[in-house]
Amino acid sequence: EDQVTQSPEALRLQEGESSSLNCSYTVSGLRGLFWYRQDPGKGPEFLFTLYSAGEEKEKERLKATLTKKESFLHITAPKPEDSATYLCAVQEDQKLVFGQGTRLTINP
Amino acid sequence: DSGVTQTPKHLITATGQRVTLRCSPRSGDLSVYWYQQSLDQGLQFLIQYYNGEERAKGNILERFSAQQFPDLHSELNLSSLELGDSALYFCASSAGGGTEQYFGPGTRLTVT
Numbered sequence: 001e002d003q004v005t006q007s008p009e010a011l012r013l014q015e016g017e018s019s020s021l022n023c024s025y026t027v028s029g030l031r032g033l034f035w036y037r038q039d040p041g042k043g044p045e046f047l048f049t050l051y052s053a054g055e056e057k058e059k060e061r062l063k064a065t066l067t068k069k070e071s072f073l074h075i076t077a078p079k080p081e082d083s084a085t086y087l088c089a090v091q092e093d094q095k096l097v098f099g100q101g102t103r104l105t106i107n108p
Numbered sequence: 109d110s111g112v113t114q115t116p117k118h119l120i121t122a123t124g125q126r127v128t129l130r131c132s133p134r135s136g137d138l139s140v141y142w143y144q145q146s147l148d149q150g151l152q153f154l155i156q157y158y159n160g161e162e163r164a165k166g167n168i169l170e171r172f173s174a175q176q177f178p179d180l181h182s183e184l185n186l187s188s189l190e191l192g193d194s195a196l197y198f199c200a201s202s203a204g205g206g207t208e209q210y211f212g213p214g215t216r217l218t219v220t
Contacts (some may be wrong), residue, residue: 043198043211094164097151
């Protein structure tokens with residue numbers, strides 16, 4: 001079965017302090033890697049889909065990149081409103097297999 | 109707002125009872141997925157329906173069942189509830205298999 005591991009489990013940054021979240025995966029034939037943002041008690045919010053190594057997607061302060069074994073979510077000059085849990089998932093047949101997430105806190 | 113709606117938002121019930129969770133997908137989406145999220149297990153896939161037919165099954169307990177109706181809304185039925193069934197239950201929809209899934213706000217189930 002496909003495996004998704006996210007690191008770190010939790011990350012605390014100061015406002016404006018850039019960093020990266022990691023998602024490593026083992027899958028036989030990647031059909032899609034997905035990033036979601038989840039606020040406490042809410043449903044995951046779709047951010048990006050990546051399909052092939054070398055692909056990059058950007059949205060505001062977030063940029064997602066993909067290699068053959070891992071994906072990174074780079075956050076540039078974060079703001080307190082970027083605080084959330086960021087989930088990575090890979091597609092296995094019809095379903096998504098999720099990692100445990102990285103809980104990101106941005107202090108003002 | 110993802111366009112996926114779920115009712116109810118919260119549900120509190122006793123062990124041994126049965127509940128039904130309801131989901132309406134985004135307009136035009138034919139696929140509906142159900143996921144369970146608990147603190148120790150993360151987001152776990154339960155089942156998928158596509159245009160009324162079961163398409164994929166995860167580690168869904170035999171006490172749980174689902175269906176998708178002709179108007180494409182879906183219901184997840186949970187019976188003989190146990191304390192361990194307390195969790196957030198999410199519905200997601202997509203245009204078809206292999207595309208991004210959009211999640212609803214979830215139903216928080218508490219079994220006492």
